[in-house]
Amino acid sequence: MKYDVCIIGAGITGAMTARKLAKYALSVVVLEAAEDVAMGATKANSAIVHAGFDAECGTLKARLNVMGCAMMPAETAELDVPFDRCGSLVCAYSEAEMAHLEQLLARGRENGVPDLRIIGQKELREIEPHISDDAIAALYAPSAGIVCPYELCIAACEHASINGVEFRTGFRVSEIVRRDGSFLVSDGRDTVECEYLVNAAGVYSDTIARLAGDTDFDMRIIARRGEYMLLDRSEGGMAKHVLFSCPSANGKGILVSPTVDGNLILGPTAKAVDDREDTATTDAGLWEVQCGARHLVPNVNTRAVITQFSGNRPTPVGADGDITKSDFCIRPSACVPRLLHLAGIESPGLASSPAVGEYAVELLWGMGLSLTEKETYLPGRPEKIRFRELDDAQRAALIARNPLYGKIICRCETVTEGEIVDAIRRPLGARDLDMVKRRTRAGMGRCGAGFCSPRTVEILARELGVPMTEITKCGGGSVILNGGEK
Amino acid sequence: MDFKKIIIVGGGPAGLAAAIEANRCGIAPKDILILERDRELGGILNQCIHAGFGLHMFGEELTGPEYAGRFIDEVRARGIGYLCDAMVLSISAEREVAFVSPTEGFCRVKAGAIVLAMGCRERTRGALNIAGSRPAGIYSAGTAQRYVNINGYLPGKRVVILGSGDIGLIMARRMTLEGAKVLRVCELMPYSGGLPRNIAQCLDDFDIPLYLSHTVTGIHGKERLEGVTVAKVDDDRRPIPGTEEYIECDTLLLSVGLLPENELTKEAGIVLDRITGGAQVDQSMQTSMPGVFACGNVLHVHDLVDFVTKEAYRAGASAARFTAEGAAPAGKMLPTAGKSGVRYVMPQKLDANGTLDTDTALFFRVDNIYRDKYVVLSVDGVEVIRTKKRFLEPGQMETVKLNDTAIAAIRAGSAVTVSLE
Numbered sequence: 071m072k073y074d075v076c077i078i079g080a081g082i083t084g085a086m087t088a089r090k091l092a093k094y095a096l097s098v099v100v101l102e103a104a105e106d107v108a109m110g111a112t113k114a115n116s117a118i119v120h121a122g123f124d125a126e127c128g129t130l131k132a133r134l135n136v137m138g139c140a141m142m143p144a145e146t147a148e149l150d151v152p153f154d155r156c157g158s159l160v161c162a163y164s165e166a167e168m169a170h171l172e173q174l175l176a177r178g179r180e181n182g183v184p185d186l187r188i189i190g191q192k193e194l195r196e197i198e199p200h201i202s203d204d205a206i207a208a209l210y211a212p213s214a215g216i217v218c219p220y221e222l223c224i225a226a227c228e229h230a231s232i233n234g235v236e237f238r239t240g241f242r243v244s245e246i247v248r249r250d251g252s253f254l255v256s257d258g259r260d261t262v263e264c265e266y267l268v269n270a271a272g273v274y275s276d277t278i279a280r281l282a283g284d285t286d287f288d289m290r291i292i293a294r295r296g297e298y299m300l301l302d303r304s305e306g307g308m309a310k311h312v313l314f315s316c317p318s319a320n321g322k323g324i325l326v327s328p329t330v331d332g333n334l335i336l337g338p339t340a341k342a343v344d345d346r347e348d349t350a351t352t353d354a355g356l357w358e359v360q361c362g363a364r365h366l367v368p369n370v371n372t373r374a375v376i377t378q379f380s381g382n383r384p385t386p387v388g389a390d391g392d393i394t395k396s397d398f399c400i401r402p403s404a405c406v407p408r409l410l411h412l413a414g415i416e417s418p419g420l421a422s423s424p425a426v427g428e429y430a431v432e433l434l435w436g437m438g439l440s441l442t443e444k445e446t447y448l449p450g451r452p453e454k455i456r457f458r459e460l461d462d463a464q465r466a467a468l469i470a471r472n473p474l475y476g477k478i479i480c481r482c483e484t485v486t487e488g489e490i491v492d493a494i495r496r497p498l499g500a501r502d503l504d505m506v507k508r509r510t511r512a513g514m515g516r517c518g519a520g521f522c523s524p525r526t527v528e529i530l531a532r533e534l535g536v537p538m539t540e541i542t543k544c545g546g547g548s549v550i551l552n553g554g555e556k
Numbered sequence: 557m558d559f560k561k562i563i564i565v566g567g568g569p570a571g572l573a574a575a576i577e578a579n580r581c582g583i584a585p586k587d588i589l590i591l592e593r594d595r596e597l598g599g600i601l602n603q604c605i606h607a608g609f610g611l612h613m614f615g616e617e618l619t620g621p622e623y624a625g626r627f628i629d630e631v632r633a634r635g636i637g638y639l640c641d642a643m644v645l646s647i648s649a650e651r652e653v654a655f656v657s658p659t660e661g662f663c664r665v666k667a668g669a670i671v672l673a674m675g676c677r678e679r680t681r682g683a684l685n686i687a688g689s690r691p692a693g694i695y696s697a698g699t700a701q702r703y704v705n706i707n708g709y710l711p712g713k714r715v716v717i718l719g720s721g722d723i724g725l726i727m728a729r730r731m732t733l734e735g736a737k738v739l740r741v742c743e744l745m746p747y748s749g750g751l752p753r754n755i756a757q758c759l760d761d762f763d764i765p766l767y768l769s770h771t772v773t774g775i776h777g778k779e780r781l782e783g784v785t786v787a788k789v790d791d792d793r794r795p796i797p798g799t800e801e802y803i804e805c806d807t808l809l810l811s812v813g814l815l816p817e818n819e820l821t822k823e824a825g826i827v828l829d830r831i832t833g834g835a836q837v838d839q840s841m842q843t844s845m846p847g848v849f850a851c852g853n854v855l856h857v858h859d860l861v862d863f864v865t866k867e868a869y870r871a872g873a874s875a876a877r878f879t880a881e882g883a884a885p886a887g888k889m890l891p892t893a894g895k896s897g898v899r900y901v902m903p904q905k906l907d908a909n910g911t912l913d914t915d916t917a918l919f920f921r922v923d924n925i926y927r928d929k930y931v932v933l934s935v936d937g938v939e940v941i942r943t944k945k946r947f948l949e950p951g952q953m954e955t956v957k958l959n960d961t962a963i964a965a966i967r968a969g970s971a972v973t974v975s976l977e
Contacts, residue, residue, distance in 0.1 A: 300682075375683060465656065466661050474658065543779075551711055
């Protein structure tokens, strides 16, 4: 069959675009190279919904960030994704940095960021008790917030899926042929035909542009690795807001932020890497993260660490090699008809994503895609039960309905067998340990999945009808039981 | 709301022994409830299929399941109540226990006394901050043990083990017997944290090399583990540049320490000991919350299950006494402390009005290897007990039993210290 629209990439940008297209009577397919959605930069970033004062005035970044941030409460409410508008603070440590705050304030106001103001040391200490004594003032942006980026992405994909959008994971596009007004998109085994093609391929968006024959696309994408440390809930109270140092040429620096799940996140570094999928952490990177975090919150206990991880931002490089001034590259191809680029979307890509999705639909319409609203459109996504958040009566009723909700599998995060089974059976259901983890938080806690992973492997094997030896950590060759049956 | 005289959180060796002792002390079996989160009673012993348990308790070498089996049989024979697949979610100061189970649903039960016996968990890769990728093939030793001994699968074929704790040593032997190649065991410290007999029987007998003062500094492989970087460390435990070595392997087992699992305890507001990670208790095993007792690895990590059992008997008896007599009037509490070489002392406080007899002992661990030292117990700076020790090491829990002089001094004194001289 020929699809009306094919989106390459199921990160937050592709997912939000798919979700916005799902309203219309269109056939839409999303192709994703990884085994799951949300596996690139979307999986491993700061989990921040930025207010929108960083981007230069007049850029797409500025407009879409402020718009996306304003949309986030409604988006997350509809998709049943936790969102906390906790606000952000950019802290100044010197007169020079104070001047920088003033610049950010002026820029933010021009960008349309609401309620932005500079607060003095006294107020800063009051609202952020663990902040460094050396911080003398801060730019306070009450509209900033936090959200779990992969949960938002998974939720958007689930929403798109129940509205008929098809998802093909493990589909790594290797060839794009244009024929008779169609694109033939292939991974070497399978071919998908579509009328409109959306390039939301993250760190590979330049590769996809080239494969699609866009000779005009002169932007180069480099992968800039950001390393993070996620701390135990015991440290969650060390920051009430998203805490930034003053930004430098290299980005917004190391931040300290609470997460919606009550942990504390520290990071990121920013270092260009050759292999766009190499997300190994480094000693130097983790050290930089710890030092940067202590600059903001001197008493943070970096030994209470749950895990370390890194993600690679798709950073666009302009013709002059400069990475600081570059804007999102969201535009129809200048030379390939019906090809839309959603490229070079690094921070604030998460915050901007709902606005990017809507803007993408608008651009596609402008490119000739006809949009008729579907009568069968369903908002939201299938009910998601979070046992740990229920009250006594709800828990009792739930277990009476389904005893699997009375069986705790992950003791650190209080995740039940019922939730794990649901994660496997849902749209875009989990097929490996990490997919279960991202959908339920089973294995996300302080025991490092030591207790629950053998149980989760058993449940996966039972539900998927395969032997335990076929269950993987994260798809591909990542089998858990490499030595086979004994 | 339902009421039980004694609720025991955890059905491993500590919980089982506490229940049996409470029953022996006169609590009716139906008034006792053991809540076990796993499918069966027995706790981690169920996966410890090697021998070596029970030498102190029974004078014979049993496997883990055999040792647990004796207590499970006794719990059943006595008709003591228990519920498996039951997870306790919270404990309140009023001793209300909230738990869930697939058969009972969500329950709140009020308890006359509570015994905490939740055991411990293993330290993780995350806690070690080892840089690198995040492939499959990295397990804590206990998780690997469960896969091999309970599920019947081998996690991998070429194995490096970081940490020479007992579980790591046991798993080195186990993996070898199951056909895997254990390439080496690396230990950050200049000495092993495991029992000497395990070094001999699990490593030496199988020609598995132990690299002291070595650690893993890098993890490689995208999907499945492909190799690790190992380096020698200096006296400050920092990797020495130039000593890095790449070892091809598909499995890394971590045996880098056990941590008492006290999330419930902490949320209940019970005071914890910063060093042991367990609750602070007095000699009756009572925590800072009246009527709540703790024993076993949830209190402090033990070397031998036999000692867990003895400690749990004490907790079970105290819980039984508490339900019969209620809270004792607050007496004088003497803090205990470790000094010069003694890392911690348990119990952390002694109740001068409570039971103090020649069965009462203080347990402690040293912070390094020592030879030819005296263990000195002092009350208010005055020495009351002095015992010579030829050899002391952090891997071995030590005890000082009280004598009559010490008991008299404690009843009159205000602080107790244990030190090495």
